[in-house]
Amino acid sequence: MIDAGYGDRDLPSPPAVSKYVWNLDLAKIAGASVNHASTMSNAARYLDTILVPGILCDKATVQLFAGSGGHGCISFLKEKYIPAGPANGGDGGSGGNIWIQAVRGETSLHKLSRRNILRAGRGKNGQGRTRGGVRGDDIIIQVPVGTVVREIERVDPVFEAEQRQKLEAGRAPPREGEEGSEEGANPAGPWKWDRSRWLLYPAITPQDIATAEFPRLPRARRPAIASVQVAAPVSLDLSVPMEKPLLLAAGAVGGLGNPHFVTKEVPRPKFATKGESGMSITLELELKLLADVGLVGLPNAGKSTLLRAMSKSRARVGNWAFTTLQPNIGTVVLDDYRGRPASHSKYADGEPRINYTIADIPGLVKDAHLDRGLGISFLRHVERARVLAFVVDLNAGDAVTALRALWKEVGEYERMKIQEEQEKSDPMVEWSPFRSVDEALRNQNETIVIQSGPNYNAPLTPEIPSIAAKPWFVVATKADLPGTQENFKALREYVEEVSGGHVEHPSGREKVWEGKVEALPISAINGHGTRQITELVVGLLDD
Numbered sequence: 001m002i003d004a005g006y007g008d009r010d011l012p013s014p015p016a017v018s019k020y021v022w023n024l025d026l027a028k029i030a031g032a033s034v035n036h037a038s039t040m041s042n043a044a045r046y047l048d049t050i051l052v053p054g055i056l057c058d059k060a061t062v063q064l065f066a067g068s069g070g071h072g073c074i075s076f077l078k079e080k081y082i083p084a085g086p087a088n089g090g091d092g093g094s095g096g097n098i099w100i101q102a103v104r105g106e107t108s109l110h111k112l113s114r115r116n117i118l119r120a121g122r123g124k125n126g127q128g129r130t131r132g133g134v135r136g137d138d139i140i141i142q143v144p145v146g147t148v149v150r151e152i153e154r155v156d157p158v159f160e161a162e163q164r165q166k167l168e169a170g171r172a173p174p175r176e177g178e179e180g181s182e183e184g185a186n187p188a189g190p191w192k193w194d195r196s197r198w199l200l201y202p203a204i205t206p207q208d209i210a211t212a213e214f215p216r217l218p219r220a221r222r223p224a225i226a227s228v229q230v231a232a233p234v235s236l237d238l239s240v241p242m243e244k245p246l247l248l249a250a251g252a253v254g255g256l257g258n259p260h261f262v263t264k265e266v267p268r269p270k271f272a273t274k275g276e277s278g279m280s281i282t283l284e285l286e287l288k289l290l291a292d293v294g295l296v297g298l299p300n301a302g303k304s305t306l307l308r309a310m311s312k313s314r315a316r317v318g319n320w321a322f323t324t325l326q327p328n329i330g331t332v333v334l335d336d337y338r339g340r341p342a343s344h345s346k347y348a349d350g351e352p353r354i355n356y357t358i359a360d361i362p363g364l365v366k367d368a369h370l371d372r373g374l375g376i377s378f379l380r381h382v383e384r385a386r387v388l389a390f391v392v393d394l395n396a397g398d399a400v401t402a403l404r405a406l407w408k409e410v411g412e413y414e415r416m417k418i419q420e421e422q423e424k425s426d427p428m429v430e431w432s433p434f435r436s437v438d439e440a441l442r443n444q445n446e447t448i449v450i451q452s453g454p455n456y457n458a459p460l461t462p463e464i465p466s467i468a469a470k471p472w473f474v475v476a477t478k479a480d481l482p483g484t485q486e487n488f489k490a491l492r493e494y495v496e497e498v499s500g501g502h503v504e505h506p507s508g509r510e511k512v513w514e515g516k517v518e519a520l521p522i523s524a525i526n527g528h529g530t531r532q533i534t535e536l537v538v539g540l541l542d543d
């Protein structure tokens with residue numbers, strides 16, 4: 001236990017917290033069901049801890065396949081005294097849709113990045129007695145709030161068919177009273193069998209096929225729901241939790257049953273159409289805001305130990321620098337629906353906060369902003385956390401020096417980034433357009449301007465608030481070790497002076513967060529002091 005050298009704060013044991021909130025299992029979400037943490041089986045929980053050792057995942061590429069439509073049915077009424085009744089094949093069911101929804105329960109994209117192909121269900125085929133096929137199952141992709149979605153590729157068979165039809169319509173004069181013909185060949189008909197579109201009666205013979213005449217293929221159709229589909233190309237910034245999911249890809253319509261093709265000449269058509277094939281979209285998802293709290297500290301400061309103490313994360317801990325090479329994320333559950341919640345915190349919209357996330361980032365070293373050590377990619381994570389926790393080791397030299405060194409690194413990185421941004425917005429090439437025909441003929445002064453700006457590699461550079469403007473606090477670890485009190489006292493005095501504005505802000509920036517900076521002593525290996533961190537974090541997040 002830590003003795004009373006740390007002032008008025010006593011260090012109670014940590015709250016019961018657990019790491020994963022389960023409310024999404026992609027294998028089960030068909031049909032818009034949302035599974036809550038409490039309904040998850042222990043086995044699945046256990047499996048996930050093995051499969052995903054808490055590695056933070058902020059990017060995923062997924063290929064989505066909307067459901068194809070079921071085929072139409074070829075069937076005839078058959079009853080006593082009616083040996084050869086009229087056509088009564090049902091239409092095929094339409095394919096399943098794919099939806100996306102940003103929800104608060106999700107904290108990482110790791111489940112999506114593991115399953116990079118998602119398929120909505122296929123519509124069932126139509127059946128006899130004019131029974132339509134059952135619709136395919138929908139898929140809802142639930143992502144964390146702060147996900148940016150961008151389309152990479154799209155294959156839409158219906159769109160292609162429409163384009164083909166337009167082309168044909170332009171090439172061949174349409175028959176009187178009708179639009180352009182489908183599938184080329186002979187615009188005036190009769191049409192021959194197109195294997196990919198027509199379904200034939202099983203008893204039909206090859207000779208029949210060769211001589212049979214088919215009606216004009218119906219135009220490629222879209223389901224009515226496609227009108228609410230997100231316009232192509234998909235580019236979404238899901239920064240608020242969504243009450244209802246958004247339609248990304250509508251399932252394709254089913255084929256038409258044989259009653260659709262009854263004519264005076266062909267009263268009993270022995271064909272029906274196949275369902276349309278579903279579209280596929282490849283999306284890149286990126287989590288813009290990664291965690292509520294980012295742990296910033298020198299190597300070996302005890303960041304991973306702290307994460308383990310606060311969440312159920314099993315991040316690796318070792319008594320040497322660079323134990324952590326990949327960022328880890330842990331979720332601190334505030335309300336596990338058992339007993340009283342650990343906090344009564346609420347989101348801005350009044351919904352109770354059930355958890356918050358902590359990102360354990362590899363240790364920062366001197367000149368990390370020049371990509372030294374594990375460098376820039378990790379500073380990127382720092383930039384995206386809402387609150388920063390500077391973790392300093394009380395047992396490794398002067399804590400104030402360590403804190404200032406950390407801020408310096410963060411500040412340098414930011415300065416470099418601002419410079420880069422400015423360079424990006426400068427025009428890349430000068431351009432002076434021709435002002436007269438003469439000039440053009442002489443072909444002088446021809447330069448072209450390519451305005452740099454959003455491009456494919458950086459289509460969305462969301463506005464990120466300055467790092468120094470983020471709320472922050474200091475976590476002084478290893479407070480259980482002897483002789484650390486003095487170090488902590490000096491640290492707390494320094495921090496108080498910084499919040500009072502008596503000394504320069506360690507970032508060296510002018511616009512800084514104006515709240516009161518706290519310094520908390522903790523002993524992560526004993527779990528002491530973690531409750532205070534939670535209280536503080538929740539307070540900062542609520543502001």
Ligand SMILES: Nc1nc2c(ncn2[C@@H]2O[C@H](COP(=O)(O)OP(=O)(O)OP(=O)(O)O)[C@@H](O)[C@H]2O)c(=O)[nH]1
Binds near residue numbers: 301
């Ligand atoms: N006595 C004591 N030791 C601690 C405490 N927290 C961490 N340690 C020890 O400090 C060492 C480093 O801990 P880590 O959690 O791996 O440190 P880290 O900051 O994640 O280090 P990197 O991943 O290398 O950046 C381990 O040997 C821990 O056991 C603490 O509160 N008290």
Ligand SMILES: [Mg+2]
Binds near residue numbers: 317324362
């Ligand atoms: Mg670590």
